[in-house]
Amino acid sequence: xxxxFQKMVVAGVGLIGASLAxxxxxxxxxxxxxxxxxxxxxxxxxxxxxxIDSYFHKPEELPKDxxxxxLGTPVAAIAPLxxxxxxxxxxxxxxxxxxxxxxxxxxxxEKILPATMPFVGxxxxxGGEQWGAEPARANLFIGSRCILxxxxxxxxxxxxxxxxxxxxxxxxxxxxxxxxxxxxLGLVSHLPHVLVYGLVNMMNRARVNSTEVIEYxxxxxxxxxxxxxxxxxxxxxICLLNREAVSGxxxxxxxxxxxxxxxxxxxxxxxxxxxxxxxxxxxRRLS
Amino acid sequence: xxxxFQKMVVAGVGLIGASLAxxxxxxxxxxxxxxxxxxxxxxxxxxxxxxIDSYFHKPEELPKDxxxxxLGTPVAAIAPLxxxxxxxxxxxxxxxxxxxxxxxxxxxxEKILPATMPFVGxxxxxGGEQWGAEPARANLFIGSRCILxxxxxxxxxxxxxxxxxxxxxxxxxxxxxxxxxxxxLGLVSHLPHVLVYGLVNMMNRARVNSTEVIEYxxxxxxxxxxxxxxxxxxxxxICLLNREAVSGxxxxxxxxxxxxxxxxxxxxxxxxxxxxxxxxxxxRRLS
Numbered sequence: 001x002x003x004x005f006q007k008m009v010v011a012g013v014g015l016i017g018a019s020l021a022x023x024x025x026x027x028x029x030x031x032x033x034x035x036x037x038x039x040x041x042x043x044x045x046x047x048x049x050x051x052i053d054s055y056f057h058k059p060e061e062l063p064k065d066x067x068x069x070x071l072g073t074p075v076a077a078i079a080p081l082x083x084x085x086x087x088x089x090x091x092x093x094x095x096x097x098x099x100x101x102x103x104x105x106x107x108x109x110e111k112i113l114p115a116t117m118p119f120v121g122x123x124x125x126x127g128g129e130q131w132g133a134e135p136a137r138a139n140l141f142i143g144s145r146c147i148l149x150x151x152x153x154x155x156x157x158x159x160x161x162x163x164x165x166x167x168x169x170x171x172x173x174x175x176x177x178x179x180x181x182x183x184x185l186g187l188v189s190h191l192p193h194v195l196v197y198g199l200v201n202m203m204n205r206a207r208v209n210s211t212e213v214i215e216y217x218x219x220x221x222x223x224x225x226x227x228x229x230x231x232x233x234x235x236x237x238i239c240l241l242n243r244e245a246v247s248g249x250x251x252x253x254x255x256x257x258x259x260x261x262x263x264x265x266x267x268x269x270x271x272x273x274x275x276x277x278x279x280x281x282x283x284r285r286l287s
Numbered sequence: 288x289x290x291x292f293q294k295m296v297v298a299g300v301g302l303i304g305a306s307l308a309x310x311x312x313x314x315x316x317x318x319x320x321x322x323x324x325x326x327x328x329x330x331x332x333x334x335x336x337x338x339i340d341s342y343f344h345k346p347e348e349l350p351k352d353x354x355x356x357x358l359g360t361p362v363a364a365i366a367p368l369x370x371x372x373x374x375x376x377x378x379x380x381x382x383x384x385x386x387x388x389x390x391x392x393x394x395x396x397e398k399i400l401p402a403t404m405p406f407v408g409x410x411x412x413x414g415g416e417q418w419g420a421e422p423a424r425a426n427l428f429i430g431s432r433c434i435l436x437x438x439x440x441x442x443x444x445x446x447x448x449x450x451x452x453x454x455x456x457x458x459x460x461x462x463x464x465x466x467x468x469x470x471x472l473g474l475v476s477h478l479p480h481v482l483v484y485g486l487v488n489m490m491n492r493a494r495v496n497s498t499e500v501i502e503y504x505x506x507x508x509x510x511x512x513x514x515x516x517x518x519x520x521x522x523x524x525i526c527l528l529n530r531e532a533v534s535g536x537x538x539x540x541x542x543x544x545x546x547x548x549x550x551x552x553x554x555x556x557x558x559x560x561x562x563x564x565x566x567x568x569x570x571r572r573l574s
Contacts, residue, residue, distance in 0.1 A: 125505055145505070183495040188503045192511055194551075195486065197566040198543040199479070204569040206539075208470040216475045217573060218412055218432070224479055224511060228570040232563035239551050239559060250548040252493075254541055256485040261537040264481075264526050272526060276519035279487040283515040286504060 004029045004165055005068035005094070010052060011036040011081060013043060015127045016098045017072025018051045018136030023169035025050070026138045034063055039132075046133040059084035066090070071097035076237040079108035091116035094158050098124055100185060101241040102149045102178035110153055118155035120162040121178060123147045123185070124171055129229040142170030149178040186245025191253065193227050193235050194246060200228045291316045291452055292355035292381070297339060298323040298368060300330060302414045303385045304359025305338045305423030310456035312337070313425045321350055326419075333420040346371035353377070358384040363524040366395035378403035381445050385411055387472060388528040389436045389465035397440055405442035407449040408465060410434045410472070411458055416516040429457030436465040473532025478540065480514050480522050481533060487515045 008024065010017040013035040024030040035043050035055035043055040056062070062069075062085050069085065071078040078097050095117055099105050106121040113119050126144040146166040150159050166173045176184070203221075206213035217225075239246045263272045295311065297304040300322040311317040322330050322342035330342040343349070349356075349372050356372065358365040365384050382404055386392050393408040400406050413431040433453040437446050453460045463471070490508075493500035504512075526533045550559045 125503075128507065145503075180495055180498065184498065184500050184503050187490060187493055187495075187500050188505070188508055192486070192508065194547055195482070195544070196511070197563045198547050199482065199540065200566040200569050201562060202540055202543045203474060204565070206474055208467055208474075211467065211471065213471050213474050214569065214573070216412075216432075216471050218475070220415065220514060221475055221479065222573055224483070224514065225570055225573075227507060227511065228566045229574075230567070232560050232567050235563055236556055236560040240554055240556055243551055243554065247548055247551045250544055250551065253486065253489055254544055254548070256489045257482070257537055257541055257544075260481055260485050261534055261541070264530055264534045264537070267527055267530065269523055269527055273519050273523040275488060276484045276522055278491070279484040279515045280517070280519050282487050282491040282501065283512055286501070286509055286512075287516075 003031050004161055004168075005031070007032045007034060007063055007066050008068040008070060009034045009036055009062060009066045011069065011071050011085070012073035012077070013037050013046045013052060013055075013133045014072050014131055015133075015135055015140070016124060017070060018046055018133040019126070019138065019140035020070065020072070020098070020124070020169065021046075021051050022136055022138040023141060024165065027168050029165055029168055030068065034066070036062070042132050042134075046136075049133065049136075051133055051136060060088050062088040064088070064090055066093055069093055069095045071095070071099070074234050074237055075099040075101050075105065075241050078105050079112060082109060082112050086112060089117055093117050094161065095119045096122050096162050098122055100189065100238050102147075102181045104241050106149055106151060106178045110151065115155075118158035120154060120158050121149040122162060122166065123149070123181065124166065125185075125189075126171075129226060131231055131234075139170065141166070144171055146171035146173050147181055148173060148175050149181050150175060151178070182242050183245045186242045187249045190235075190238055190242055190246050191249035193230060194239060194250065195253070196225050196228045197232075197235070200225050290318045291448055291455075292318070294319045294321060294350055294353050295355040295357060296321045296323055296349060296353045298356065298358050298372070299360035299364070300324050300333045300339060300342075300420045301359050301418055302420075302422055302427070303411060304357060305333055305420040306413070306425065306427035307357065307359070307385070307411070307456065308333075308338050309423055309425040310428060311452065314455050316452055316455055317355065321353070323349070329419050329421075333423075336420065336423075338420055338423060347375050349375040351375070351377055353380055356380055356382045358382070358386070361521050361524055362386040362388050362392065362528050365392050366399060369396060369399050373399060376404055380404050381448065382406045383409050383449050385409055387476065387525050389434075389468045391528050393436055393438060393465045397438065402442075405445035407441060407445050408436040409449060409453065410436070410468065411453065412472075412476075413458075416513060418518055418521075426457065428453070431458055433458035433460050434468055435460060435462050436468050437462055438465070469529050470532045473529045474536045477522075477525055477529055477533050478536035480517060481526060481537065482540070483512050483515045484519075484522070487512050
């Protein structure tokens with residue numbers, strides 16, 4: 001097939017951006033890949049591994065003929081960095097992102113970018129605790145969800161092109177409005193990170209007769225708290241950009257725990273078993 | 288080496304009891320293995336797999352020459368079942384258990400059993416969500432902790448024998464008093480189960496514009512909530528037998544979440560990052 005794009009700039013050659021470049025190259029979707037970032041080491045690694053063909057460090061060095069700009073930086077940097085690129089961009093350049101939070105980003109990007117530079121918000125739900133170009137792989141998106149968040153303003157052709165790209169690299173593409181996306185992801189992804197960070201801190205502080213409780217945290221606990229290995233500053237930004245959903249999720253969860261605590265305190269065996277059995281059943285349906 | 292025991296009765300041929308029998312047989316620590324339980328199917332499976340040599344269903348059928356009785360039932364059944372066995376036990380029979388909660392069990396067992404039938408409380412920290420004899424394996428305890436909870440009343444020879452048994456099957460044996468055990472395990476094991484059961488239920492109920500949020504729970508969430516696959520009735524009993532520690536842990540955790548929620552609500556980026564970074568660092572030390 002003909003390439004979808006001639007020159008793709010990956011701004012932030014992290015796990016997602018680098019994997020998208022690898023997959024797009026493998027499928028012949030893009031002709032040339034250029035990386036933007038601050039870490040010389042990471043960018044050089046990405047060139048050595050054939051993830052990108054070249055790179056630059058200053059927004060004003062954005063190649064003039066860039067026709068696809070993908071923002072793969074931490075979420076808080078997406079809109080500010082786009083502002084810096086803007087004076088150096090040409091009409092017709094399609095802009096997209098891979099941020100885990102969408103509403104505020106989509107709103108900002110549509111304000112920043114003129115109609116000649118269409119924006120399509122995207123969130124490929126893939127990756128994990130690792131970061132940088134090193135763990136990138138072309139098959140990262142196979143079978144995973146990629147949520148696009150078009151608005152009334154979104155250019156239909158641009159949307160179709162971005163959708164095609166993600167489908168070609170193996171993702172199951174679906175569309176949601178950005179607010180719905182944020183509410184859902186706030187619960188299923190952002191909230192669990194906060195819960196685990198909090199639990200690890202509590203365990204880390206806990207002492208029983210001067211014994212450090214965390215010394216007794218075994219394999220189960222390690223599996224359970226693996227997401228606490230994620231980068232703190234990324235999740236700080238995600239929580240703040242998706243404040244309402246994360247806060248609402250926390251409030252609901254605290255209520256849930258207060259109910260369970262009441263059942264424990266009052267020795268309510270049947271109620272406790274019913275709650276546990278409901279969860280057990282729901283968890284089985286997930287498998 | 289000479290066998291430590293002639294005839295071991297495994298009351299409750301579950302993952303732990305069956306694995307202990309397999310490992311003890313492999314190491315020649317016990318000459319004969321007899322199973323007790325309700326499920327004919329599970330006991331027959333255990334005979335077929337060479338886990339036990341025979342089995343019985345009624346407490347009064349306990350072999351008279353049993354010199355090692357291991358209670359491997361759900362925690363709430365350990366003391367009541369011991370009472371049923373008692374009239375059929377001979378002096379010199381050593382009694383132990385593998386329950387995840389210790390203080391109440393140790394207290395009850397020491398009340399029930401005469402000095403001629405020494406009791407040693409034990410908790411091998413191994414296993415997982417699976418249950419029954421089917422997933423049992425001889426190497427289950429290799430490298431895992433086994434906590435013994437002796438009291439002032441505990442017979443020193445019996446303690447040494449049980450300790451030897453667990454060491455021989457590969458466990459790292461240590462001693463804690465039962466109350467300390469329960470406080471620690473209440474935090475590192477029992478509490479996380481309650482947290483995950485609660486989270487799964489909350490997700491299972493959550494709707495965003497009629498979309499079922501749980502449909503968006505991906506691989507990370509599945510890993511994270513794996514422990515919700517554990518048997519509800521077991522964890523109900525564990526929570527009720529270790530009520531104080533579980534309730535205290537819930538109270539502390541709710542406080543922790545309220546703090547994080549405040550940081551999110553008030554947009555306190557540095558405070559949020561500091562908390563996440565602390566957890567990140569503590570989690571790294573675990574790996």
